[in-house]
Amino acid sequence: MKIAFRTIVFTISFLLSNFPVLFSQEHKVNSNKELVFKGNHIIYKGKKIELGPNSFFIDGQLSNEESAKYKYVYNSITEASKHLTNGTEALPMTLYIAPWVYWIDNPDDPEIRVPKTIGGTPFGLEINCEWLRFQGLSDDAQNVVLACNRGQTIGAKGNFTMLNIKGQGVSAENITFGNYCNIDLIFPLNPKLNREKRSSAIVQGQLIFSNGDKVFARNTRFMSRLNLGPFWGSKRTLFDRCHFESTDDALNGTAVYLNCTFGIYSSKPFGHTSGTGAVFLNCDIQSFTREKQYFVKGSGPVAAIDTRFTAQNLDYIGWRDIPDTEARYYQYNISLNTKPVTVSNDIPNTTVDMTGKTILNAYRFEYNNTIVYNTYNLLRGNDDWDPMGIKAIVEKAEKETGKNYSSIPTQLMVKPVKQILETGKKGVTLETIVNRFGNYELKGEKVSWKIAPEYQSLVKLETKEDGKCTVIPTNNGNETKEVVITASTISGLEAASVFQIAPSFIAPPTFTTLPKISKNKDGKLQLNYALDMSFEDESVVNWYRCHDAKGTHPIEVAVSRLKKPLKTYELSSGDVGYYIMASVSPKHLRCQAGTAKTVVFKDVITKKDIKKSTILIPNLENMSAAYQPEILPGFWTLDSFAPADTNEHNWVGDNSKNPWYYGTGVNGAANDAGFIQASKGARMRYTPVGNSFGDMKISFTAVPAKTAGQGFSSARSQYMDVGIKMDIKKMNGYALRLIRTTKYSDAVDFIIMKYENGIATPISNSVTTSCYRPNCLISIEVKNNKLMVHAENKLDYFSETYPPEVVKIVNLEAEITPNDFGGISFQHTGTIDSGATLIKDLKLEWKS
The missing domain is CATH 2.160.20.10 (Single-stranded right-handed beta-helix, Pectin lyase-like)
Structure with a gap:
C-alpha cells in the first residue's frame, strides 16, 4: 500500500508540474508556430491571452472530445455562439479563431x-x-x-x-x-x-x-x-x-x-x-x-x-x-x-x-506632408468614436492651422425635393438640413440659394434670415417649365430641388360644339367637338364599349396619352354588338382637365361597319391598361395572378391597382416605350372573336430592364409565359416560357409549355440563350401540329464569351395536339421595376 501510495503521489506531482506541456499544442496548420494552445490560455505571436467568459478560443482542428475538455474552448463558431456573454466597448466578447x-x-x-x-x-x-x-x-x-x-x-x-x-x-x-x-x-x-x-x-x-x-x-x-x-x-x-x-x-x-x-x-x-x-x-x-x-x-x-x-x-x-x-x-x-x-x-x-x-x-487633408484620411470627422458622431485612433493628429492639425477638421458636415439636403407650382398662387418655402456623416444634424450652417440665369423669369427667390428660401412662381408664358433651385454652403456642399413651374391656370375651355361621333367609310369612328380656346387641344379622350345607347356597363378600351386627344377610333371585330362611347375632358396646357362630357354613337356596331382582318396590331400607345377582369370576345383581359407553380413563394396577385402601364421603362428599357408590368403577376390576355381558329402567330419585341441577360430579378420561379392557341377562360393551350434558372446568371431558358386548366408543364427541351436583352425579337408560330419559336437579338452582347451550350439565336419547336382555340396571353411572375420586361411591336395573326 505504501508503494502504491508513493506511486500515486509521484504521478500526480508529475502531471501537475508538466500540465502546460501535456495540454499544449501548436496549431497544426500553423507552420510558423505563432499560435500555441495551453488549455486555459493561448499564446499568439508571443502574447499570452487568457481565456474566460469574454474570451473564447475556437479551433476547427480540435475534436469534440478535445474541445470538451476545456472551458471556453470550442471547435465551431455555432457551438461557441451558444455560450456568448455580452461584451462592452472596453472589453468585447472576443472569439479568438x-x-x-x-x-x-x-x-x-x-x-x-x-x-x-x-x-x-x-x-x-x-x-x-x-x-x-x-x-x-x-x-x-x-x-x-x-x-x-x-x-x-x-x-x-x-x-x-x-x-x-x-x-x-x-x-x-x-x-x-x-x-x-x-x-x-x-x-x-x-x-x-x-x-x-x-x-x-x-x-x-x-x-x-x-x-x-x-x-x-x-x-x-x-x-x-x-x-x-x-x-x-x-x-x-x-x-x-x-x-x-x-x-x-x-x-x-x-x-x-x-x-x-x-x-x-x-x-x-x-x-x-x-x-x-x-x-x-x-x-x-x-x-x-x-x-x-x-x-x-x-x-x-x-x-x-x-x-x-x-x-x-x-x-x-x-x-x-x-x-x-x-x-x-x-x-x-x-x-x-x-x-x-x-x-x-x-x-x-x-x-x-x-x-x-x-x-x-x-x-482627407494633408498634415506634415502626410495625407490624413479623416475617419475621425466622419465617424465620431456624438460620442467621439475614433476606430483608427487619429483624434490626436486631427486636434493637433486644428491647433496648428486654425482650421476645422473634426466637425465638417458631409451632406446638405433640401426639402421638398420636387414640387409643382402654379403662377399666381402661394409659393413654397424650401428648408435645408445639414448633416455630419452618420446622420448627425449640424445646426447653424449658412446656406446660399441660386437659380441658373435661364430660370430667372420663371421664379422669384426670397431668402430669409433663418436660411430658408421661399420660391414664388412667375411663369408668364404658356408652357410649364422645369426649374432647378440649388442650395450650397461655403464649404462646397450642394443640394437641389426640382420645380415644375406652371403658368397661372385658367378655367378649362367650354364646348362651343358638344362631342359627336360619326362613322367613316374606312371602318373608323370620328369624334368631333369644338372648344372655346386658342391653345392646342390636350383634351383627355377615352373610348368605351357599352351595352346600350345609354352607355350602360362601359368597359374602357382606348385612352389618350402623351397629351394627344384620341379623336379617331378604329373599329374591330370586338366592337360588334356594342355601342361605342367617348368621354372628353376638355384641357389645354394652361388648365387642368375639365368635367368630362360623354357621347354614345347612335348605332350598335355591326359586322358591316368593320374591316375584316386576321391580323391584329394593337395600338399599345392608346390601349387601355386598366384592370379589366372580364373574359369577353374581342377584349383584352388585364389582371394580376399568381400561378400555381409559384405558390411555394407565398404571394398573391394584387388587383388593387392597374396591373400594367404604358410608358418608358427603367435601366435597359429606359429608352423604349411600351406595355410594362406594374404589379408582380401582371397578366394580359386577348380573346378573339370566333368559335374556331387554326394556325396562328405572335410576334413582339421584348425589352427587359435587366441588361445582363438574366431577364428576371431572381431564379425563384420568375418567368414570363407567352400563350398561344389558348382557351382564355379555362387556360388550356400552349405557351413559350422565358425563365431565369439556377444554371446561369446571364442567360435565360426558353421552354415550350402545355397548359391544362391553368397548370403548365414542359413539352420540349429547354434552350439556354443570351439573347434576352434589349431588344429581343420573339416569334411564336403554330402550323398544324408544330409549335415553333424563334428569338434573336440584333445586338451582339458579347456572345463570344458564353459557353457553346448558351445559344445566341433560339430556334425551338415541339409537337402539339391541334386545338380550335385562338387566345393569346402574357403572364409575368417576376418582380417589377428593375425586373420587368417592356413589350412593344406586338402583332397577332390568325390563319385559316
Whole structure:
C-alpha cells in the first residue's frame, strides 16, 4: 500500500508540474508556430491571452472530445455562439479563431433552408450579443474562413444569409466571411478543405445582417457575388484594408471604405445607399464590367476620394445610370487605368468635384506632408468614436492651422425635393438640413440659394434670415417649365430641388360644339367637338364599349396619352354588338382637365361597319391598361395572378391597382416605350372573336430592364409565359416560357409549355440563350401540329464569351395536339421595376 501510495503521489506531482506541456499544442496548420494552445490560455505571436467568459478560443482542428475538455474552448463558431456573454466597448466578447474553415451552415445537409416567417430571410446563424468581436489568429485573412454555400433557390427559399447579428459594436479582424454558393472555396493552408461552388448560376447569397452602431472590420474579406451583404443594416461602419468581391446589390450603403480593394463583377454594386451614404477613401476597384460601371442602382449619396479603377473593357464610370436631377455626388482624384476621370461626366450637375474646396477636409487633408484620411470627422458622431485612433493628429492639425477638421458636415439636403407650382398662387418655402456623416444634424450652417440665369423669369427667390428660401412662381408664358433651385454652403456642399413651374391656370375651355361621333367609310369612328380656346387641344379622350345607347356597363378600351386627344377610333371585330362611347375632358396646357362630357354613337356596331382582318396590331400607345377582369370576345383581359407553380413563394396577385402601364421603362428599357408590368403577376390576355381558329402567330419585341441577360430579378420561379392557341377562360393551350434558372446568371431558358386548366408543364427541351436583352425579337408560330419559336437579338452582347451550350439565336419547336382555340396571353411572375420586361411591336395573326 505504501508503494502504491508513493506511486500515486509521484504521478500526480508529475502531471501537475508538466500540465502546460501535456495540454499544449501548436496549431497544426500553423507552420510558423505563432499560435500555441495551453488549455486555459493561448499564446499568439508571443502574447499570452487568457481565456474566460469574454474570451473564447475556437479551433476547427480540435475534436469534440478535445474541445470538451476545456472551458471556453470550442471547435465551431455555432457551438461557441451558444455560450456568448455580452461584451462592452472596453472589453468585447472576443472569439479568438484559429486558422481553419468554419461552416456556419452544414454544406452537406440536403434540407432546404427556409425563413422562420413568410417573406422573411433564412439565416445560417442568429446571434444576440453586444460588442462581439471575431478575431482571426493569422495576419492572412484567407487562413480563417467563416463559410456557407446557400443562396436563393440553391439550398434555400429566400435570400440565404450566413449571419444575423444583433448588438452594438460588432467587429472583425483577419477573417474571411464567404458565401460559396457561386464561387469556389480555396483554402491554401489545407487544400483538403477546398470546396467547389454549389452552382455557376449567380443567385442572392448574403453574408451578414447587423442592426448595430460602431461596426468595424479590419483586414477582412467579404466573398460572394449577388447581394454580398457585409453588415447590412449597420449604422456607423468602417472597413479598413478589407477586400470585397461581388456583383450587384452588394455593398453596405452606410459605410466608410478605407484602403479597401474590390472585385466588382457587374455594373451596380450598391442597390442603394441611405442617410449620409457611403464613402470610398484611397480604394482600389477592379471592375470586370463591360462598357459602363456605376456605383448605385437606386438612390442615395456616394463620395469617392483617391479611388482608382482598373478594367479592361470599361469606357465610362457613372454614379447611377439615370441620376435624379436633384442628386449630388462628391469626388476627388478618381482615375480609370491611371487616367483621371470625372464620374458621370455626361451629367455634370450631379458631380461635385471637391478639388480646392473646404469640403474635402471632411474626408482627407494633408498634415506634415502626410495625407490624413479623416475617419475621425466622419465617424465620431456624438460620442467621439475614433476606430483608427487619429483624434490626436486631427486636434493637433486644428491647433496648428486654425482650421476645422473634426466637425465638417458631409451632406446638405433640401426639402421638398420636387414640387409643382402654379403662377399666381402661394409659393413654397424650401428648408435645408445639414448633416455630419452618420446622420448627425449640424445646426447653424449658412446656406446660399441660386437659380441658373435661364430660370430667372420663371421664379422669384426670397431668402430669409433663418436660411430658408421661399420660391414664388412667375411663369408668364404658356408652357410649364422645369426649374432647378440649388442650395450650397461655403464649404462646397450642394443640394437641389426640382420645380415644375406652371403658368397661372385658367378655367378649362367650354364646348362651343358638344362631342359627336360619326362613322367613316374606312371602318373608323370620328369624334368631333369644338372648344372655346386658342391653345392646342390636350383634351383627355377615352373610348368605351357599352351595352346600350345609354352607355350602360362601359368597359374602357382606348385612352389618350402623351397629351394627344384620341379623336379617331378604329373599329374591330370586338366592337360588334356594342355601342361605342367617348368621354372628353376638355384641357389645354394652361388648365387642368375639365368635367368630362360623354357621347354614345347612335348605332350598335355591326359586322358591316368593320374591316375584316386576321391580323391584329394593337395600338399599345392608346390601349387601355386598366384592370379589366372580364373574359369577353374581342377584349383584352388585364389582371394580376399568381400561378400555381409559384405558390411555394407565398404571394398573391394584387388587383388593387392597374396591373400594367404604358410608358418608358427603367435601366435597359429606359429608352423604349411600351406595355410594362406594374404589379408582380401582371397578366394580359386577348380573346378573339370566333368559335374556331387554326394556325396562328405572335410576334413582339421584348425589352427587359435587366441588361445582363438574366431577364428576371431572381431564379425563384420568375418567368414570363407567352400563350398561344389558348382557351382564355379555362387556360388550356400552349405557351413559350422565358425563365431565369439556377444554371446561369446571364442567360435565360426558353421552354415550350402545355397548359391544362391553368397548370403548365414542359413539352420540349429547354434552350439556354443570351439573347434576352434589349431588344429581343420573339416569334411564336403554330402550323398544324408544330409549335415553333424563334428569338434573336440584333445586338451582339458579347456572345463570344458564353459557353457553346448558351445559344445566341433560339430556334425551338415541339409537337402539339391541334386545338380550335385562338387566345393569346402574357403572364409575368417576376418582380417589377428593375425586373420587368417592356413589350412593344406586338402583332397577332390568325390563319385559316
